[in-house]
Amino acid sequence: MSADLFESMKQSVIDGDEERSAELAQQALAQGIDPLVAINAGFVLGINHVGEQFGVGEMFLPDLMLAAEAMKAAVAVLEPEMKRRGTQREVLGRVVLGTVKGDIHEIGKNLVAMMLSASGFEVHDLGVDVPFQKFAEKAREVKADIVGVSALLTTTMTGQKTVIEVLDDMGLRPQVKVIVGGAPVTRSWAQEIGADGYSEDAMGAVALAKKLVGK
Amino acid sequence: MAGKINAIAHPRLSLNILSTADVHKIHTATLDVIESVGVRFPSRKALDILEAHGATVDRNTLVARIPGRVIEEALKKAPPIYTLAARDPSQDLPLDGQHVFLGTDGCCIEVIDAFTGEKRRTTKQDSADCARIADALEEVGFWWSMVSAQDQPPESRSLHELEAAWRNTTKHLQTESIVTEPEMQAAIEMAAALTGGKDELRKRPILSIMQCTTSPLGHDGGSLEAGLLAAEVGLPVGYMTMASCAFSGPVTLAGNLVVGNAEVISALALMQLAHPGAPVYYAAAQTAMDLRTGGYTGGGPEDFLFGAATNVLADFYNVPLSMGAFATGAKEPDWQAAVDNAFSSFMASLTGSDMLLGCGLLHGSRILSYEMMVMDCEIYSIVRKTLEGIVINADTLALDVIRSVGPGGNFLKHKHTRQHMRELWQPRLMDRRPYGQWEEKRDGARDWARARAQDILKNHQPDPLDPKLGAELLRIIASVEG
């Protein structure tokens, strides 16, 4: 029977149906299925399918978003049991992300956040108009592997440099990689300010983050 | 010196895109949203004004729920007609519902150099150059702060852009890059210095202001406060929504219009509550998110429909409209650019947008291309000619002429032909040469457009700015930098 259950889990994520996925997670718990198995043999397969279909242009961003939501809802149900068993989902890395101070453009940053978390990163999204210091503080608090700074304005992109300087001042720079992006940002700008990477779009940001954490 | 501006005047074509009932439905839905959901105004000044006029204000979320009748009453105070003044009064732009004026697109970050063809970051010199080109191109009615002067300090950059433009064109200036009170204060002083005082500036606003809303259902605090300052001294202020289907607005076009409309009219109403009778305008550049990349598309049928529909809304509220057209997402001045910009400018003009933004930028308003700028003007000139429609009268029916030529003759040497032939549209960039001539040279619109831009940059002399005034502008800018 659990083969059917796993298939339904996968399907609930593909359908982006968070009520259904949470309900299926409950069922798994009731049947005594290991939560990690439920995730890896069920829900994650849905995410993978959506990712592949997105890659070939058959599914769109809202599909990805909803799938991620359904996945999240299931994981939330399974989490207490995972804690009890002392198991954990593997995360690829921890990312602190935000749009820099003075800048309220959020669409691109949100996409990057969404794609990173759908790909297995733990993302701490600080929102928009984020003070420089806050990036560093959050990075220290959550032991971030990566700090991502988005800037859409030529007047605010210098803030990306400031964030790097603050990380440096706080002695965090050796362990934290910095990635930057946004409309006016270029590879040469990223090099100029000593960032570890730059990406033109959200997909590229995922590939870059994976590379930087060695995955 | 700049020549006469080729405005679209008294267009004869029209388009029925929304019925009166449709507009009422959008309006009612919009008021419902403003009243029950509310709009975010992250500015204490703005919230105080709204609260004093009966809005319910949440100081934590910064959301104001404004009764529909407050919005309606406030909007009634907005003047339906006014003039955008130019430094040279012969280039004034009457926003009277009978004209469409082309502006330049704005705030780009890179430029394709007119001479070397190299793509590089923009500087103040580029602000000066594109203003000079706008001064010379007769299709361009006003200059919208076209490039970001990235070699200038961030806190005064927007003012350097204006100063560079005022030195290089006598046409009306509009800026989108002032989002703080100190910069706005300085811009007002600069404009007042040029008109000879604030009273004169109120009568002849040689500068107008564009601000953006923050979709969905929000505003930027700096933009609101800068806008209020401008409205106080009578500079025309517009708020532009960029609500994007499926991301910052509902995926359906109607829903997206409601969200954008709520943002724009709530801001315009705020201006009227604070400064009744201040000239304001509706502005929009709505689009549909690209479903694959999340990108702001800058082109496509949804944009064209928004371009036409928004004008009906602005007419309903009886304020002028600035419509985002052109602004192709194409990376080069190519087929995509021509398709995007032809359709978008046509649809927005067909419904009579007072201001049409804007020519010259590529890649979703990020790269200035002088080739594109000149080619956009050619597109505009086609739209302009088309909107003249077909005039029917005894002279144009030409019965006598037809009679005199009769079956099998030709009209070439008829006086009537010579009398009217210059009414036919003349291309500057369309290639109508014989095939062989093209084959020999293999050049075309882009080459000719580039040559025209180069020629203007080398030879066009705009009316100079009085050196004393020029120095005064620099002094005001320095006071902000101090």
Ligand code: B1M
């Ligand atoms: C950490 O690692 C990474 C890695 C990759 C990263 C990354 C981080 N961050 C982004 N990426 C990358 O991946 C993303 C996904 O593929 C991509 O993100 P993007 O954000 O590039 O792409 C998004 C998916 C879609 N793109 C967008 O959302 C941006 C589109 C454009 C049109 C744009 C929009 C929509 C807006 N804007 Co503004 N806006 C423009 C933009 C022009 C353009 N075509 O880019 C730009 C950036 N804006 C500009 C301006 C001037 C302004 N805007 C302003 C406001 C707004 C809106 C609020 C109206 C709205 C944002 C809505 C929102 N909620 O985010 C104002 C600034 C407010 C502020 N303080 O921030 C205001 C100043 C206008 C005003 N007077 O109010 C211009 C900047 C000029 C300059 N000199 O820098 C501009 C180029 C447009 C223009 N030509 O006028 C990549 O860049």
